[in-house]
Amino acid sequence: MNKALFLYSSREGQTKKILLYIEKALPDFECEIVDLHEDNEIDFSRYDKVLIGASIRYGKLNKKLYQFVTKYQQQLKERQAAFFCVNLTARKEEQGKDTPQGSVYVQKFLKLSPWQPSLIGVFAGALYYPRYSWFDRTMIKFIMSMTGGETDTNKEVEYTNWEKVTVFANKFGTMLVK
Template identity: 70%
Template sequence: MKRALFLYSSREGQTKKILNYIKEGLCDFDCELVDLHSIDSIDMDQYDRVLIGASIRYGHLNKKLYQFIQNNIEQLSDNPKVAFFCVNLTARKEDQGKDTPEGSAYIQKFLQKSPWKPELIGVFAGALYYPRYGFFDKMMIKLIMTLTGGETDTSKEVEYTNWKKVSVFAQKFKEL
């Protein structure tokens, strides 16, 4: 059986949820999920595919992602079997192209900062979990959502992830 490694950097769990969804569609792969924050390096040659998913928080990817890339740049560079996706709330604006690598300011910033340039990149909308946030996060996210025309009712949980789009990405990943 083929092996796939799924590495994730997630604050609220939506990135991991997306990876679990992709895992369900990869029936002919034995998939291993690993929290990117728990490792520094890994032997990617053990895997037929590697997928790295990371979420945006207050406009930034976690610095641990960049450290991991730096520590593993030789394995990542020019490796066609490794893909990346980013989860953020701005990607909910599909009509504005914010859910594409070209239209995502976060992906463009990532590509400028990172020495790794993955061939396959996905951008997915995340989820709002207002009731689960502490006071500060709840108020900051509400302010951001007010400014960007999003949900501001702090009693709600809203999932913006386009699962059909995730399925299309999963198929491309499988075919790498």
Template identity: 65%
Template structure:
């Protein structure tokens, strides 16, 4: 059976949920999930495909992502590997914030990263106010107020466009 490695960096779980949704559409693949925050050392040659997924918090990707890429970029370059970036700004599809070209986060990633993925997806995440610590709840509410998003801190809102994720999964399967 073919194998896919899914590496993820998530805070409240939406990134892993999106990765799991993609994997459900990869018929004929056995999947291994690895949390990038565990600083893994892996042999990517053991996998037919590699999916790297990371979420944005306060405008940044977690440093564990960059550490992993620095250690494994040669293997990533040789792999059938894709990158997905999950962020709340991607909810603004009409402004193309859900594209690699229109995402400031992806553009920053590409400038800073040793790895230049051949396939990139950008998806809106979820707003999980009740799960945030007090400081995060206040700061994220302020950011959402400035960007025209949900500010009711009693709510959880999922902005993910699942049709777009499904199309990405098909492209990733066929790559």
């Protein structure tokens, strides 16, 4: 059985939820899921493929992601490694914000990262107002009001396009192993 390593950087859990969905879409793979925020030494030789998912908060990917890809850039290059970014801007599919080319976050990642993934996905995240601290709820409401999004702070809204995630999972599953 093929083995895949799934790594994630998530604030509210939507990125991990997407990885769990991808895992179910790959029945021929044994998947191990690891939080990038924990200090882990990774033995990449145990895996055929690697998938990293990371979320955006206030316009930025977590610095732990950059530290990880810098530390393990050679191992990532040697494997079939893919990346996906989760953000609320990707909800604007009609504007192409859900594509690697149309996502300013992915473009910034590619400029700052020594690793250039062979497959990239961009998925809309979720808005979990009731779970946020007062400060985050206020700031995110302000950002959403400026971008035409949901501003009712009593709501939780999931924008993730699961069909798009399925397509990405299938592409990841069929990537050729080096």
